[in-house]
Ligand SMILES: Cc1cc2nc3c(=O)[nH]c(=O)nc-3n(C[C@H](O)[C@H](O)[C@H](O)COP(=O)(O)O)c2cc1C
């Protein structure tokens with residue numbers, strides 16, 4: 008495979024494209040409501056009317072507006088785009104009818120709605136556009152050009168410099184500078200090095216990485232290959248949880264296709280560069296997303312964290328220097344190389360560059376996946392794009408960062424969404440879960456829910472987390488049941504402090520965050536549930552009508 012061959016594939020694919028295209032979302036959300044049957048029926052209908060010469064029926068990845076799915080997009084020959092929502096298999100004849108101006112009563116969405124219009128798509132640019140099971144589609148969209156560029160025009164150090172200059176920070180949660188991490192792996196001595204893609208995605212409410220893997224698997228593979236070249240690795244692992252079977256099968260297809268075209272394996276683009284990728288399937292333990300636990304799991308051991316240092320960049324898989332990045336981090340790489348670090352850095356804020364994908368869920372009118380420039384005010388996301396809380400309710404809080412994050416009260420909706428601003432409020436950017444809560448939400452119950460999650464997911468290796476999460480959960484239940492006193496609340500705060508500061512890994516270190524942030528902003532809801540004791544009555548033990556546990 009050489010550049011001419013790559014371009015020939017792209018040209019052939021573009022020449023074969025029809026003037027009109029019916030795109031059916033074939034990601035997990037829409038697939039769970041018979042998107043595959045819808046696509047089959049559309050195809051049959053187009054053929055039955057002899058339209059196959061002018062109308063293409065394409066299986067695509069997630070379009071983002073998952074709450075309105077199943078979705079079918081229509082690209083007309085005059086440049087118009089239409090969107091059909093809540094499509095049913097029996098709607099196929101009406102949709103095909105509408106192409107020629109016939110009547111169609113299937114619900115139409117607005118492709119110009121702020122939900123779409125305010126997005127800046129870098130990672131999700133191909134989502135809902137290309138067929139995720141077609142490498143030719145990816146190549147026609149410019150795929151594998153960036154890999155060719157680095158292998159034929161750039162030295163590994165130049166690639167790292169470009170990623171550093173882009174300001175990209177890891178999208179797995181902590182926001183560590185990607186170029187700095189790549190540089191450490193590249194400098195670490197050792198003949199054998201590995202690249203690992205973390206697709207464990209265990210946060211409740213999060214599905215950004217699953218969607219990227221299902222919608223554009225080659226984008227992640229290309230990012231991994233570029234990273235491998237930059238750090239000097241020849242083997243990669245994609246770690247994906249077993250609950251993501253569609254993502255796994257699309258990755259398997261993508262790896263096979265890339266190998267067949269010589270874009271993975273030996274002598275890529277007729278250079279000495281070798282890169283192979285294998286998939287490792289996780290069993291769904293949240294802690295296996297933690298990088299040292301993930302590496303143990305890849306090695307076939309029990310997935311429990313170990314102390315750092317040594318960091319994976321120095322001593323990772325089988326003791327070799329290992330680069331671990333998140334799915335979204337890798338998905339940013341090819342666009343950065345292709346369009347340049349300065350272009351990428353033109354999005355976002357001074358310290359948080361580029362875009363971020365969020366899974367917008369909870370008590371919000373428009374549910375789904377959005378990609379927005381860093382620094383966008385939270386209010387724009389939840390009110391304009393998300394359409395606010397349904398049923399005329401008021402937004403009370405927005406939870407970011409999953410079980411490691413916190414609840415941002417509605418008073419702070421003008422906060423820019425970047426790493427620093429969210430941390431200042433006691434929350435974190437996290438990997439992209441964004442759960443909106445309305446004024447019926449009981450914040451003590453929210454804290455109890457996240458603590459229960461951490462308690463269940465604690466691997467039990469260290470005592471502060473193993474015993475501390477159980478005790479904190481017990482105290483939260485006692486408070487929720489109105490059986491606790493001020494002494495219990497003080498004990499809860501002391502435990503938060505102890506577990507945060509003495510746990511071995513990030514799971515325990517951040518498990519108290521939802522409690523601390525709800526205590527910081529919604530303390531009265533806790534106090535209203537307390538019984539009086541000899542230390543005095545902060546509340547009357549009676550439920551606050553706003554916060555009564557269900
Ligand atoms: C309990 C726990 C779970 C984690 N889960 C994930 C995950 O599912 N995906 C992920 O990319 N990072 C996860 N991380 C962060 C990883 O340890 C690691 O920092 C990340 O994969 C590095 O990639 P990045 O630099 O691209 O963000 C988790 C961390 C902890 C403590």
Ligand code: SF4
Pocket residue numbers: 294311312464465466467468469470472473510511512513514515516
């Ligand atoms: S903090 Fe929790 S999850 Fe992490 S090692 Fe300790 S027990 Fe395991």
Ligand code: FES
Pocket residue numbers: 032033034035036037038068069070071072073076077078
């Ligand atoms: S799963 Fe179909 S639009 Fe997201």
